[in-house]
Amino acid sequence: MRNIHLSFSSGPANLAGTLVTDEQAGPGPAVLLLSGSGPIDRDSNSEQLSIGVMEQVAGHLALHGLASFRYDKRGVGESGGDFMSSGLHDNIDDAAAAIETLRARADVDPERIIVVGHSEGAVIATELAAADPGLAGVVLLAGTATLGADLLRWQAVQVSASQARPVRLLSRVLRRDVVRTQCKRLEQIEESTGDTARIHRVEMNVKWLREFMAHDPAPSLESIRVPVLALTGSKDIQVDPDDVRRIGQLVPADCSARIVDGLTHLLRTEAGPPSLRAYDEQAKRPVDAGLLATVTRWARQRATQASSETTS
Structure with missing residues (x-):
């Protein structure tokens, strides 16, 4: 696998990211990785806290032969635009533009694109899946089924x-x-x-914040027609773990939804009680190996099934 610098345009901004791909002869599956909220770069890092979620997900996918693409948000890292004037809907538009960029590549099978989103990225992935039945599947990590204000x-x-x-x-x-x-x-x-x-x-x-507070993911979850994997940690204090059960109830498509015992919002396990005060220490540890394995295994299965569905 090799890393390629890939940029694309969305609205007034030119966004930059990393495409991890191999030297395969024909088009293959690709996974779009979407990080959480805030001024976050392609690896899920900010100036305040580096959690490296999508960097580690991309690395694990690559070990198992899956290409991926992750990018810096507007006004962050190598991406142009202004983060402070970017709303939730802008971020959704950026992710949709990233999918079209992948579909236009000769080394990507446009019918085998999977989206993996964490936190806000899961909100965005929900909207993409509802609007785009051509996706091969979506993974919602710490996703929500609750009105943003609530x-x-x-x-x-x-x-x-x-x-x-x-x-x-x-x-x-x-x-x-x-x-x-x-x-x-x-x-x-x-x-x-x-x-x-x-x-x-x-x-x-x-x-x-206004757009997020007004956003209700439930109607979009009810509109999804592509397979879904939804995972939330039992010690998440930023997203209600019980929402993962509601996601499973709302999505009419094939949906595997479960709470992962002991996992926090940073996708690390924590022996003690959940607390924001533990984030600095958690961030020094790798993302939970079991979670990475589950996401990669599901993505590989979906890529294989989507290929079979295309040829049948």
């Missing part, structure tokens, strides 16, 4: 509960309620009108 409120409750006891006690003394504070922030975001706004002295991409 999910952000659920997150606030989980994060508050995961705080260390001294921090919780201090918050009570100072009369700071994390959940109430987050709800006030969400109200300010809903009332905003521009691309960015200063919320509690922090400049935020409120365009993306």
